[in-house]
Amino acid sequence: MKKVYEPLKPGRKWFKELVAHxxxxxxxxxxxxxxxxxxxxxxxxxxxxxxxxxxMCILPKGPxxxxxxxxxxxxYAGWAKEDAxxxxxFKNIESAFLVLTPQMGSAxxxxxxxxxxxxxxxxxxxxxxxxxxxxxxxxxxxxxxxLVKRMPPVLRPIRRRLYIYTLGIPFGL
Amino acid sequence: xxPSYFEFYNPVKIVSGHKALDNLPYELSQMGVARxxxxxxxxxxxAGLIQIVQEAFGSSGMTIGAIYDDVPPDSSVDVVNAIADVxxxxxxxxxxxxxxxxxxxxxxxxxxxxxHDKGELKDYMGxxxxxxPLKPLVVVPTTAGTGSEVTLVAVIAxxxxxxxxxxxxxxxxxxxxxxxxRMTLTMPAKITAATGMDALSHAMEAYTCLQKNPxxxxxxxAAISLISRYLPLAVEDRKNATARLALANASCMAGAAxxxxxxxxxxxxxxxxxxxxxxxxxxxMGIFLPHGLAYNLPExxxxxxxxxxxxxxxxxxxxxxxxxxxxxLLESLSSLQKALESKAGLPMRLKDAGAREDQLGxxxxxxxxxxxxxxxxxxxxxxxxxxxxKNAF
Ligand SMILES: [Fe+2]
Numbered sequence: 001m002k003k004v005y006e007p008l009k010p011g012r013k014w015f016k017e018l019v020a021h022x023x024x025x026x027x028x029x030x031x032x033x034x035x036x037x038x039x040x041x042x043x044x045x046x047x048x049x050x051x052x053x054x055x056m057c058i059l060p061k062g063p064x065x066x067x068x069x070x071x072x073x074x075x076y077a078g079w080a081k082e083d084a085x086x087x088x089x090f091k092n093i094e095s096a097f098l099v100l101t102p103q104m105g106s107a108x109x110x111x112x113x114x115x116x117x118x119x120x121x122x123x124x125x126x127x128x129x130x131x132x133x134x135x136x137x138x139x140x141x142x143x144x145x146x147l148v149k150r151m152p153p154v155l156r157p158i159r160r161r162l163y164i165y166t167l168g169i170p171f172g173l
Numbered sequence: 174x175x176p177s178y179f180e181f182y183n184p185v186k187i188v189s190g191h192k193a194l195d196n197l198p199y200e201l202s203q204m205g206v207a208r209x210x211x212x213x214x215x216x217x218x219x220a221g222l223i224q225i226v227q228e229a230f231g232s233s234g235m236t237i238g239a240i241y242d243d244v245p246p247d248s249s250v251d252v253v254n255a256i257a258d259v260x261x262x263x264x265x266x267x268x269x270x271x272x273x274x275x276x277x278x279x280x281x282x283x284x285x286x287x288x289h290d291k292g293e294l295k296d297y298m299g300x301x302x303x304x305x306p307l308k309p310l311v312v313v314p315t316t317a318g319t320g321s322e323v324t325l326v327a328v329i330a331x332x333x334x335x336x337x338x339x340x341x342x343x344x345x346x347x348x349x350x351x352x353x354x355r356m357t358l359t360m361p362a363k364i365t366a367a368t369g370m371d372a373l374s375h376a377m378e379a380y381t382c383l384q385k386n387p388x389x390x391x392x393x394x395a396a397i398s399l400i401s402r403y404l405p406l407a408v409e410d411r412k413n414a415t416a417r418l419a420l421a422n423a424s425c426m427a428g429a430a431x432x433x434x435x436x437x438x439x440x441x442x443x444x445x446x447x448x449x450x451x452x453x454x455x456x457x458m459g460i461f462l463p464h465g466l467a468y469n470l471p472e473x474x475x476x477x478x479x480x481x482x483x484x485x486x487x488x489x490x491x492x493x494x495x496x497x498x499x500x501x502l503l504e505s506l507s508s509l510q511k512a513l514e515s516k517a518g519l520p521m522r523l524k525d526a527g528a529r530e531d532q533l534g535x536x537x538x539x540x541x542x543x544x545x546x547x548x549x550x551x552x553x554x555x556x557x558x559x560x561x562x563k564n565a566f
Contacts, residue, residue: 110547111383112178117300121339121544128547150552 016097020058023100024065026169027056027134028076031067033168034134035074037160040152041130045074054127055080055087058096059116076172086119086127102139105147106131137161174476179386181433182343185323189352189422191414194225194313197269198233200349204309206267208238210260212280213271217315218242220359226271226313238265244276249332250294253282260287267309270347271356273316273368274454281327281345284310294329295338303342312347315356317420318368318455320375320428322350337448339544346432352425354417362408365420366517367455369404372396372424374439374458377466377480379430381473382437382548389434392426397483399423401509408517437549438540439465442561445539450528459519460526463506464565468557472550474499481505523566533562 035041048069057064057080064080080087090096095114098104106128109115117124129152135144136154138161145151154160167173188196201209217223223240230237241256260268260283268287270280285297288307297303312322327340360368376393379385399419407416442465443457466477478498482490485505493501513519520526528536537558540546546553553561 107383107547112176113180118302119299121300122542125542125544125546148552149550 013093016093017063020063020093020096020100024056024063025076027100028065028067028078029169029172030138030164031130031134032074032076033164033173034137034160035130037163038133038137038154040133040154044126044130045069046072047126048123052123053077053082053084053086054123055084056090057087058090058093062090062093062096084119086123087117088124088127089116089118090114091116102135102143102147105149107149137164174385176384176386179384179388179434181386181388183323183346183429183432185347185429186349187323187352187425188349189418189425191354191418193351193353194229194355197226197229197311197313197351198235200351201235201267201269201309201311204267204311204348206309208236208263208265209267209269209311210238210256210263210265210283211240211269211271212244212256212283213240213242213276214244214246215242217272217276220315222315222356222359223271225353225355226269238263244272244279246275247330248275248279248282248328249330250282250338251332253279253286253294253329256280256283257286267311269311269313271313271315273314274319274321277312277314277319277321278327278329280310280312281340281347282329284308284345285327285340295331297342298338298340300341302340303344305344307344309349310347311349311351313351313353313356314421314424316360316364316368317357317417317424318371320372320424320431322347322352323425323428324432350425352418352421354414354421357417357421358412358414360411362411362517363519364455365407365411366404366513366519367453367459368424369400369407369420369455370459370462370513370519371455372420372427373400373404374443374462374465375427375431375436376400376423377462378436378439379427379434380480381466381469381476381550382435383550384434384548385476386434389430392430393434394480394483396423396427396430397480398486399426401484404509405512405516408513435548436545437465438468438546438551438553438561440545441540441543441549441553442536442558442565444543444545445536446523446528448539449532449536450523450526452523452526452528456520456526459510459513460521460523460565461561463503463510464561466506467503468553468561469549469551470499477502523562528566530566533559533566536562 052069054067066077066080068077132148133152136152268280270277284307325345376396380393400423403416403419439461442461446457481498481502510521
């Protein structure tokens with residue numbers, strides 16, 4: 001019998017896509033509250049121009065999140081449907097999973113070419129500094145330390161972590 | 174040290190050696206180019222270097238589309254557009270950049286414009302905005318430092334908005350780098366020293382920063398050995414063609430290294446100092462290199478110690494116990510600095526290069542937003558940056 005060769009349609013990694021959706025939502029909401037609480041993030045965001053948009057997404061058409069500066073404050077704006085001023089793109093779902101779960105820090109992810117950046121590099125430096133501070137609120141030190149070059153000095157991490165998890169993420173406060 | 178993952182890409186053909194330029198027409202014809210546009214600046218013309226390029230075309234049957242020789246020291250959008258018009262008006266089909274960083278970056282910008290039917294330069298700003306191959310581009314470097322002949326970036330100023338636009342894309346890599354020592358023979362001692370220190374910084378930062386990998390390491394260490402041996406020679410005897418060729422090769426290899434394993438804080442500080450006090454890039458590199466390595470020492474002592482081998486040779490390396498190697502390397506660098514200061518007038522401190530103490534805060538702020546800092550092994554916040562700057566002042 002003759003073997004038949006035909007196109008294959010690879011399946012989807014549902015679980016990892018779902019996790020990425022959830023983490024993007026959590027990160028977006030958490031960033032929004034941390035930007036209110038933390039003076040370091042506030043200072044960084046103050047430098048961004050009004051209306052500035054930042055997207056993180058997974059190539060080619062995976063989960064994503066959009067942050068937008070409105071009235072001087074950072075808002076989580078759901079999925080990144082439109083083009084943004086700065087786009088941080090994961091090249092594949094596995095790399096995104098590693099960074100989002102969080103098993104790998106942003107510096108290492110950039111060093112290993114897992115991310116591709118579209119837009120202004122100076123803004124992305126500022127965003128990465130914010131992200132490092134956010135990690136210090138979201139996770140206890142033993143998880144955070146391997147992800148950053150140096151632990152960011154944040155104030156009242158436990159109280160603020162509680163606020164972010166109970167009010168910030170569920171209610172967008 | 175083996176990274177768990179790395180990428181390395183350098184598709185640039187390198188043609189290097191005495192009278193290598195004579196192969197330019199042949200190489201162009203291999204790329205399907207019949208009417209190249211030559212992009213250069215007045216300095217290159219004044220030094221008689223364009224003459225050498227033009228003579229290389231003799232008996233080749235090829236037509237030079239035009240020679241645009243008016244690129245300013247800081248490339249701008251208007252210049253790029255003006256050159257693109259010259260390119261189109263003369264029916265050119267490829268680009269030859271002859272010069273240092275500015276003509277090369279300008280030619281890369283022109284290539285973006287002439288390779289696209291619609292849109293303007295700024296539409297392609299940032300990383301990875303170019304999606305297809307551009308027109309053939311040949312680079313003939315006339316300084317031995319920037320390594321732009323093998324890099325995928327171009328920086329072009331928008332003089333009206335007073336901002337610098339950075340373009341990063343694999344499609345910006347030239348097709349061919351032609352390294353001919355005749356092109357660097359006329360460089361004055363101070364510029365030779367400054368550009369040599371730039372190349373040395375590319376190699377040392379590529380070797381010590383977070384993206385280091387076996388292929389970039391190989392390029393970096395080869396470059397460091399050549400620079401340490403030949404930079405003092407070229408500064409002392411400007412007409413030494415062997416030293417010139419060695420430095421041009423080193424600069425090219427260091428360029429390939431840092432194109433694939435990015436630079437770090439030395440460049441972040443250097444870019445910022447250039448923007449705030451207009452200190453030339455190579456001069457800033459000469460000042461900051463030892464300070465940057467010293468700052469990174471707590472994270473990278475062993476790796477920095479390894480650099481003693483290419484810098485000082487096997488005997489000194491073997492005679493120095495591993496623990497003392499980083500320190501010995503920093504001492505060697507500062508003796509190199511001193512030698513270049515006394516023989517070529519290359520400043521060792523920011524104040525001697527024309528910076529003012531009240532500018533340090535502004536430099537620090539710019540430096541921490543520089544993309545080069547991402548791959549620096551040790552975190553540097555604004556206070557750290559100020560402290561390093563104070564030390565270098
Ligand atoms: Fe450089």
